[in-house]
Amino acid sequence: MNDTPTILKTLKNTPLFKHCSETVLQNFATQSTIMVADKGQVFFVHEEPAKRFFIIMEGWVKLFRETLDGTQAVIDILPQGYVFGESSIFQNDQYIYSAETVEPTKLIAAPLHLLKSEMDNNINLVREMLSALSIQKRQQDKELEHLTIQNAPQRIGCFLLRLTSQDIKGRVRIQLPYDKSLVAARLGMQAETFSRALSKLKNATGLEIKGATIELDDIQKLISFSCSVCTSEFPCKDLECGK
Amino acid sequence: MNDTPTILKTLKNTPLFKHCSETVLQNFATQSTIMVADKGQVFFVHEEPAKRFFIIMEGWVKLFRETLDGTQAVIDILPQGYVFGESSIFQNDQYIYSAETVEPTKLIAAPLHLLKSEMDNNINLVREMLSALSIQKRQQDKELEHLTIQNAPQRIGCFLLRLTSQDIKGRVRIQLPYDKSLVAARLGMQAETFSRALSKLKNATGLEIKGATIELDDIQKLISFSCSVCTSEFPCKDLECGK
Numbered sequence: 001m002n003d004t005p006t007i008l009k010t011l012k013n014t015p016l017f018k019h020c021s022e023t024v025l026q027n028f029a030t031q032s033t034i035m036v037a038d039k040g041q042v043f044f045v046h047e048e049p050a051k052r053f054f055i056i057m058e059g060w061v062k063l064f065r066e067t068l069d070g071t072q073a074v075i076d077i078l079p080q081g082y083v084f085g086e087s088s089i090f091q092n093d094q095y096i097y098s099a100e101t102v103e104p105t106k107l108i109a110a111p112l113h114l115l116k117s118e119m120d121n122n123i124n125l126v127r128e129m130l131s132a133l134s135i136q137k138r139q140q141d142k143e144l145e146h147l148t149i150q151n152a153p154q155r156i157g158c159f160l161l162r163l164t165s166q167d168i169k170g171r172v173r174i175q176l177p178y179d180k181s182l183v184a185a186r187l188g189m190q191a192e193t194f195s196r197a198l199s200k201l202k203n204a205t206g207l208e209i210k211g212a213t214i215e216l217d218d219i220q221k222l223i224s225f226s227c228s229v230c231t232s233e234f235p236c237k238d239l240e241c242g243k
Numbered sequence: 244m245n246d247t248p249t250i251l252k253t254l255k256n257t258p259l260f261k262h263c264s265e266t267v268l269q270n271f272a273t274q275s276t277i278m279v280a281d282k283g284q285v286f287f288v289h290e291e292p293a294k295r296f297f298i299i300m301e302g303w304v305k306l307f308r309e310t311l312d313g314t315q316a317v318i319d320i321l322p323q324g325y326v327f328g329e330s331s332i333f334q335n336d337q338y339i340y341s342a343e344t345v346e347p348t349k350l351i352a353a354p355l356h357l358l359k360s361e362m363d364n365n366i367n368l369v370r371e372m373l374s375a376l377s378i379q380k381r382q383q384d385k386e387l388e389h390l391t392i393q394n395a396p397q398r399i400g401c402f403l404l405r406l407t408s409q410d411i412k413g414r415v416r417i418q419l420p421y422d423k424s425l426v427a428a429r430l431g432m433q434a435e436t437f438s439r440a441l442s443k444l445k446n447a448t449g450l451e452i453k454g455a456t457i458e459l460d461d462i463q464k465l466i467s468f469s470c471s472v473c474t475s476e477f478p479c480k481d482l483e484c485g486k
Contacts, residue, residue, distance in 0.1 A: 046474065065388065065474035073388035073474055090377035097384070123366040130373045134333035137376060140383050141340070145308065145316035147390045148431030188391030231289070231308035231316055 003034045007108055014055055015132065016083050019124030032110040043085075043099045050088030050095045052109045056080050059105025060178055062185075063097045074185040077102060077178065086129075089116060102182055142232070147188065150229045152197035153204065155187055157226030160207075160214060166235035172219045176212040201225070246277045250351055257298055258375065259326050262367030275353040286328075286342045293331030293338045295352045299323050302348025303421055305428075306340045317428040320345060320421065329372075332359060345425055385475070390431065393472045395440035396447065398430055400469030403450075403457060409478035415462045419455040444468070 008029040011017045017025060034057070037043075043054065046065050054061075056078060063075040063084060075097050078084055088095045089112065119126055146155050163174050176183060184194035201207065205225050207216040216222060223234045251272040254260045260268060277300070280286075286297065289308050297304075299321060306318040306327060318340050321327055331338045332355065362369055389398050406417050419426060427437035444450065448468050450459040459465060466477045 065384075067392065067472060067474050068476075069471070071392055071472070073392055075384050075387070087377055087381075090374050091381070096381055119370065121366075123364075123369060126366060126369045126373055127362065130369055130376065131333050133373065133376050133380060134330055137330075137380050137383065138334070138339055140380065140387065141308075141318050143387060144318070144383065144390070144431070147387070149310065149314055149316055188387070228312070229310060229314070231310050233311075 003032075004029045007032050007034065010055060010057055010108060014081065014083065016055075016086075016125075016128060019122060019128055020118065024118055024122075028110055028114055031114060032108050035107050035109050037101045037105050037107070039101055039103050039105075041101045041105075043101075044095045046096070046098045047094050050085060050093045050112055053083060053085035053088075053112050053115060054099070055108040055110065056082050056084075057106040057108060059107070060102045061105060061107070062100050062102045062182070064100070065097050072185070074182075074188070077182060077186050079177065086112070086115060088112065089119070102178055142230075145231060150226070152187075152189060152193055153201040154226045154229050155189075156183075156194070156197055156201050157205070157222050158230070159183065159187060161219075161222060161226060161234065161236070164219065168219050170218060172216050174214040174216075176214065180212075246275075247272045250275050250277065253298060253300055253351060257324065257326065259298075259329075259368075259371060262365060262371055263361065267361055267365075271353055271357055274357060275351050278350050278352050280344045280348045280350070282344055282346050282348075284344045284348075286344075287338045289339070289341045290337050293328060293336050293355055296326060296328035296331075296355050296358060297342070298351040298353065299325050299327075300349040300351060302350070303345045304348060304350070305343050305345045305425070307343070308340050315428070317431070320425060320429050322420065329355070329358060331355065332362070345421055385473075388474060393469070395430075395432060395436055396444040397469045397472050398432075399426075399437070399440055399444050400448070400465050401473065402426065402430060404462075404465060404469060404477065404479070407462065411462050413461060415459050415465075417457040417459075419457065423455075 008025060011020075011025050011028055017028070020028070037059075043061075044050070058080055061078050061082075061084060063078065065073050065075065067073070084099055085095060093112070119129075146158060150158065160174050163177065164172055180194070180198075181191060184191055187194070189197065198209070202209070205216060205221040207214055207222065227234045227236070251268060254263075254268050254271055260271070263271070280302075286304075287293070301323055304321050304325075304327060306321065308316050308318065310316070327342055328338060336355070362372075389401060393401065403417050406420065407415055423437070423441075424434060427434055430437070432440065441452070445452070448459060448464040450457055450465065470477045470479075
């Protein structure tokens with residue numbers, strides 16, 4: 001099957017490529033492949049030489065690093081539309097993290113050398129990358145801040161608020177995007193800490209958990225609980241997506 | 244006094260400007276000013292409209308944000324050679340943090356509009372900014388990781404190791420760059436937590452503290468204590484400077 005038209009369509013919908021010409025996109029599309037992966041597939045490992053970068057079409061991918069004794073530090077869990085692996089360009093072509101699917105995932109694998117040569121000539125592409133990275137950095141500032149000034153239940157509350165529409169009022173239903181164990185890992189919490197913190201959050205705000213669905217009779221309770229201990233206010237200015 | 248020659252010399256030594264032409268540098272230099280500030284001077288406040296960015300010639304500057312109730316989250320404490328305020332370009336020309344000197348400081352204030360117009364035309368400048376931001380982001384990944392997998396004494400140990408030469412062996416003397424209270428704030432610790440953690444670190448590694456000087460008979464003890472709980476090894480690959 002010829003994947004090129006599908007790849008081309010996805011590239012056109014990916015902000016990273018919005019300043020690339022039709023010719024360049026066509027070139028990317030013909031030299032890229034679509035990959036389908038089950039849950040738990042590792043695409044590359046931290047410090048491995050980097051030849052390709054990836055664009056997620058469907059599913060979720062976890063970026064992480066491991067200590068010598070196997071403790072995992074989760075850097076991010078990325079949804080559809082996100083790009084990863086391209087940061088190796090700034091680390092002597094070595095991946096700066098490991099990447100593994102956390103559910104069945106479909107993605108595009110594209111050659112890094114094409115991105116590098118396009119970055120030599122296309123100032124708008126480089127500006128787009130700089131702008132996206134700046135947004136990611138700002139979101140990370142916020143995570144660092146929360147780790148030092150919020151407690152664990154407040155950080156779970158913030159995670160849930162980030163999943164809702166920013167103009168919502170009153171009763172709300174929030175769908176967890178992936179397993180609770182992954183939410184815990186994403187927030188850098190041990191399973192037991194997460195479980196205790198979730199109980200406290202339930203008591204403080206009255207939210208109800210039904211499997212992967214969270215219901216709350218008034219979103220304002222969650223906002224008061226979490227956003228009072230934050231340097232942003234709700235609606236949150238730090239929520240622009242860093243695709 | 245004409246500051247232009249001094250400013251020009253500093254700009255030429257600042258990595259951000261290494262791809263700017265002599266004409267552009269001259270233009271920056273004539274439109275910038277040197278400022279001298281005492282400890283505690285606030286240059287700008289989070290979300291204020293941004294007109295200028297800054298280059299530190301001497302001293303230290305703290306970047307931070309505050310919650311409504313006045314709790315401060317320290318984002319970074321920057322030494323000589325670093326640039327700050329330029330990230331407002333990616334946030335609708337609003338500063339994304341507040342900035343305050345933590346000791347007497349000398350810096351260059353430069354107009355943001357010049358940087359923006361140069362970014363429209365100079366691809367190498369934008370690439371340089373992207374590369375620097377990528378290094379900062381990687382260092383921040385590491386901080387987030389440490390906040391979740393290292394304990395407080397190990398994080399202080401890592402902070403000290405970052406201040407030493409990366410090829411050092413045996414006996415070592417480390418000079419704290421600023422007040423212990425600022426080190427605590429930079430590491431996101433309350434004063435009491437920091438003090439308790441420092442005692443534990445002393446017991447575990449035998450280091451001695453004399454004012455702002457820290458002495459240790461064998462650096463390897465500190466490496467074993469901190470770097471075993473990290474996804475990097477010593478010498479640390481995440482230490483490149485993000486100037």
